[in-house]
Amino acid sequence: MKDSDTLSLTDQRVVAALQINPRAGVAEVGRILGEHERSVARRVQRLTAGGVVHCTAEYDPSRCGLGRTAQVYLKAPRAGLEDVANRLAERSDVLTLAAVSGSGVHLWCEVLVTSRPLLHSLTTKELPILYDVETLSTHISLRHFKTEAQWHAPVLSEEEQAHLRASMIRPLPATTDLYQLTPTDERVAASLISDARISLTDLARQLDFATATAGRRVAALLERQVLRLHTIVDPALVGYPIQARIWLKTHPAETGTVGEALAACPRVRRCAAVTGQYNLLVDICLENESSLYDYLTVELAPFPRILGFDTEIVTKSYKRASIVSNAPR
Numbered sequence: 001m002k003d004s005d006t007l008s009l010t011d012q013r014v015v016a017a018l019q020i021n022p023r024a025g026v027a028e029v030g031r032i033l034g035e036h037e038r039s040v041a042r043r044v045q046r047l048t049a050g051g052v053v054h055c056t057a058e059y060d061p062s063r064c065g066l067g068r069t070a071q072v073y074l075k076a077p078r079a080g081l082e083d084v085a086n087r088l089a090e091r092s093d094v095l096t097l098a099a100v101s102g103s104g105v106h107l108w109c110e111v112l113v114t115s116r117p118l119l120h121s122l123t124t125k126e127l128p129i130l131y132d133v134e135t136l137s138t139h140i141s142l143r144h145f146k147t148e149a150q151w152h153a154p155v156l157s158e159e160e161q162a163h164l165r166a167s168m169i170r171p172l173p174a175t176t177d178l179y180q181l182t183p184t185d186e187r188v189a190a191s192l193i194s195d196a197r198i199s200l201t202d203l204a205r206q207l208d209f210a211t212a213t214a215g216r217r218v219a220a221l222l223e224r225q226v227l228r229l230h231t232i233v234d235p236a237l238v239g240y241p242i243q244a245r246i247w248l249k250t251h252p253a254e255t256g257t258v259g260e261a262l263a264a265c266p267r268v269r270r271c272a273a274v275t276g277q278y279n280l281l282v283d284i285c286l287e288n289e290s291s292l293y294d295y296l297t298v299e300l301a302p303f304p305r306i307l308g309f310d311t312e313i314v315t316k317s318y319k320r321a322s323i324v325s326n327a328p329r
Contacts, residue, residue: 006239007047010035012237014047015153016155016238018044019231022197022229023196052233054321055230056194057189058193063178069112069113070138070141071110074109075105077133081105094111097109097317100312101315107133119138139281142274143272145259145260145272146263146271148230152231153233153235185220185221188221191206191207200214200215232320239287242292243283244314245281245311246284247281248280250280254303258280258305258306259273270282
């Protein structure tokens with residue numbers, strides 16, 4: 001699709017339904033949205049086959065003992081930005097990657113790290129040496145108030161959203177115990193990561209299970225929050241071409257309150273407590289630059305304990321949730 005393209009409203013509504021419930025059937029989506037099942041099926045097929053929408057799954061690293069995520073701010077050589085970014089995007093430990101506005105050529109990448117020594121080696125030696133970049137700062141994710149997997153285009157009514165969530169597998173109460181992945185868990189997860197909409201019949205056939213067994217395996221991973229389902233789409237295609245990253249400094253006692261409040265905002269795609277000078281990282285998507293001004297001066301105004309902020313515009317996304325982006329933006 002072209003840089004200026006936006007999906008039709010009906011397509012946007014179908015995408016939003018899949019963002020809320022990536023495994024929702026086309027008959028269910030059609031019934032809830034008031035669209036014919038065959039029309040929904042054609043739209044889903046076109047959007048997924050064309051790479052506009054990716055229905056996938058992602059591990060919760062801290063839940064599985066796979067490590068933690070870190071936001072790494074890099075300065076890249078101006079002449080070789082595209083080559084550096086494309087090579088970084090190929091790394092399996094780089095989960096997201098984007099170029100942002102600034103005084104130089106800057107990249108933000110979210111990296112999965114299994115240990116503090118590895119993080120030190122990665123940011124001080126491996127990345128600078130292999131990719132000719134300078135590590136400007138590193139921020140460990142401490143708590144996620146909202147992940148990108150929880151964001152959806154705000155084009156559905158509250159009633160429609162409730163109906164879509166009604167058929168989802170509900171997570172069990174949160175626990176701090178690590179979940180030990182089994183080889184079977186990893187096989188099921190790999191299939192869902194490849195295609196979160198795979199039918200239980202096809203999954204059972206792939207893994208040589210009974211269909212009921214496949215259903216129980218999927219339910220167990222989702223109930224225990226080992227996996228998060230995620231429907232990925234460029235926000236610009238659903239009417240939100242401006243993406244910005246905001247760093248907020250709050251009073252320590254108010255970090256949780258502010259984080260939860262921001263997570264409830266439809267424009268916020270991600271909100272996390274992080275280490276560093278600023279203690280909240282907020283990614284938002286907006287209709288235009290004027291909306292960004294309004295967000296900073298109006299929507300953040302009710303929070304009296306925000307002590308400072310910094311803002312950058314995302315100029316190009318190279319990778320979203322481990323999916324390399326082919327979009328021109």
